[in-house]
Each structure stands twice: as structure tokens, then as C-alpha cells.
Amino acid sequence: MFSSLITSRIVATLSALLVILVGCGAGIWQLNRADQKIRLGDSLAAKLQMPVLNANTDSLSLEQASERRILIRGRFIQAEAIWLDNRPRPIPDGGAGSAGQSGFYVMMPLKLDGQDAIVWVNRGWAPRNNENRTELPPVNTADEAVTIEGVAFPHPGRVYELGQKGDAKAIPRIEQNFDLAFEAQSHGWKQLPFIVRESDSAKKDGLVRNWPSPTNGVDRHYAYAFQWFALALAGFLFWLINGLMKYRRELAVNGDRV
Known part of the structure; x- marks a missing residue:
């Protein structure tokens, strides 16, 4: 009977198979994303x-520094700041706020004291002006040397980007993504092979640093996986029930003819 349900309804079977494959594939992808976040x-x-x-005192590679707490001391080069666009406001686990609010990550190079080297710092999040994209929010930056504690990462996170990279000489420089190698090449300076995401959420400089943990959103992935599997x-049930109903109708018709 089951083979009859398949062979007698090829189009319906292929359509149902497509829905099942898409649903299962997307559900498995969501479970994998949740597992990746948990492991991270x-x-x-x-x-x-x-x-x-x-x-300032250690010679660090990306492998040594990645995801480690790190101290840096030096002076910010304010004129070379990069504003990474389309970044949602960071909301910590269990925190309240407008998670959907769009804004910028403020990337700023810092010249290390005692070294001829630059380290890029993700100083935090700032809200954007929805009516004028190039009007940037005020951010307080000290003119003197500062000590910053943060966490080292390979990059500040990426978003989908259309078109080519913006002009490196533009002021203000608003970008979709940050490329550490491109910055080293365009400026011609020595850079550390990682960025530092500043951790101090109490600092009053106009920036938000309530960084969520990597596991933030795991429950959402599980919910999406359930929806896709459902x-x-x-x-499958739609295909099966309609097939059984059609099969019973055909039996009834054949029985009447006998």
C-alpha cells in the first residue's frame, strides 16, 4: 500500500519530500549552531x-591571545577610528533593553606604550542616528595614555556585506566589516594579530559594553529547530493522510463496481 501511495502520486510525493528535506536540513543546521555556541x-x-x-610586555601570537583576558596601555589614535555599522545593541544574558536597536561598534587603534606597534580596540557600541547615517554619536576619548582590560579576538564579528569595501581615507569612516590585514597594509604600520574587545562596562565614555556570552540565543536556535522539524x-503527515484518504476512496469506488 505504501508503495502505491508513492507511485500513484509522484508530484505530491516529490513536493512532500522537498518539504521534509528542507525542514530536516534547516532543523539540523539550527542544532549545529546551538552546539557551536555552547562549545564556544x-x-x-x-x-x-x-x-x-x-x-605591552609579552610577544603574543593570535593562538596565544585568542579569547584570553589581556591588558594594554597606550594612546588612542582618534583620527583613524572605524565605525562598524549595523551592529545590534549588546544585551547581556537575562538583561533588559532594546536588543533590536541598531548602531555601531567603535574600532579605534591604540599605540602601545614602549612598542612600535598598534592594537585595534573594539571600544563598545554606540547608537546610530536613523535619519542621518553619517552623524555619529559623541564618544569621549582620553588624550593621555590609558590602560584597558579586555578580551582578545581574531575579529569583532562580521555581518553580510554588499558591494566593495569603503574608502580608507573617508571621514567619518563607516564600514560594514573590519579587516585586520587590510588595515595593516593601508596604514603601513605594525599591528598585533588580534583585536581587543574592551570589558569595562562602568566607564562613562558614551559607549555600551554589556557584552553577551557566546551562548546567548541558544534557546532561540532550539526553538527554530523545533519549528523546522515540525x-x-x-x-509528511499531510502527504500520508491525503494519500490514505485517496486510497480509501478508490477502494470504495472499486467495491461499488463489484
């Missing part, structure tokens, strides 16, 4: 318990 969160939590590194199941 566990790795970050373990590395945050390790001793604090010092970029869609796949609904597609």
Missing part, C-alpha cells in the same frame, strides 16, 4: 579563568 561558550569560560596577559513532520 565553554572554551571562552575556561580561557577567562587563565592569567591575564600583557600586550514543518517536516507536517509535510
Whole structure:
């Protein structure tokens, strides 16, 4: 009977199969994303318990510094700041606020004291002016040397980008994504092979640094996975129930003819 349901309704079977494959594939992808976030969160939590590194005294590679707490001391080069657009306001786990509010990550190079080297700092999030994209919010930047504690990452996170990269000489410089190698090449200066995401959320400089943990949103991935698997199941049940109804009608018609 089951094979009859397939062969007698090729179009319906192929359509149902497509829905099932899409639903299962998307559900599995959501589960994998949740698993990736959990593993990343566990790795970050373990590395945050390790001793604090010092970029001014230690020679650090990306592998040594990645996801580790780190201290840096130097002076910001305000004129070379990059404003990364389309970044949502960071809301910590269990926190309240407008998570959908769009704004900028403020990337600013810092000249290390005692070294001829630059380290890029993700200083935090600032809201954008929805009516005028180039009107930037005020951010307080000290003129003297500052000491910053943060966490080292390979990059500040990426968003989908259309078109080519913006003009490196533009002021203000608003970009969609940050490319560490491109900045080293365009400026011709020595850079550390990582960026530092500043951690001090109490500093009064006009920026938000309530960074969520990597596991933030895991429950949402599970919910999306459930919806996709439910869609796949609904597609199968719709195909099966309609097939059985058609099969019973055909039996009834054949019985009347006999």
C-alpha cells in the first residue's frame, strides 16, 4: 500500500519530500549552531579563568591571545577610528533593553606604550542616528595614555556585506566589516594579530559594553529547530493522510463496481 501511495502520486510525493528535506536540513543546521555556541561558550569560560596577559610586555601570537583576558596601555589614535555599522545593541544574558536597536561598534587603534606597534580596540557600541547615517554619536576619548582590560579576538564579528569595501581615507569612516590585514597594509604600520574587545562596562565614555556570552540565543536556535522539524513532520503527515484518504476512496469506488 505504501508503495502505491508513492507511485500513484509522484508530484505530491516529490513536493512532500522537498518539504521534509528542507525542514530536516534547516532543523539540523539550527542544532549545529546551538552546539557551536555552547562549545564556544565553554572554551571562552575556561580561557577567562587563565592569567591575564600583557600586550605591552609579552610577544603574543593570535593562538596565544585568542579569547584570553589581556591588558594594554597606550594612546588612542582618534583620527583613524572605524565605525562598524549595523551592529545590534549588546544585551547581556537575562538583561533588559532594546536588543533590536541598531548602531555601531567603535574600532579605534591604540599605540602601545614602549612598542612600535598598534592594537585595534573594539571600544563598545554606540547608537546610530536613523535619519542621518553619517552623524555619529559623541564618544569621549582620553588624550593621555590609558590602560584597558579586555578580551582578545581574531575579529569583532562580521555581518553580510554588499558591494566593495569603503574608502580608507573617508571621514567619518563607516564600514560594514573590519579587516585586520587590510588595515595593516593601508596604514603601513605594525599591528598585533588580534583585536581587543574592551570589558569595562562602568566607564562613562558614551559607549555600551554589556557584552553577551557566546551562548546567548541558544534557546532561540532550539526553538527554530523545533519549528523546522515540525514543518517536516507536517509535510509528511499531510502527504500520508491525503494519500490514505485517496486510497480509501478508490477502494470504495472499486467495491461499488463489484
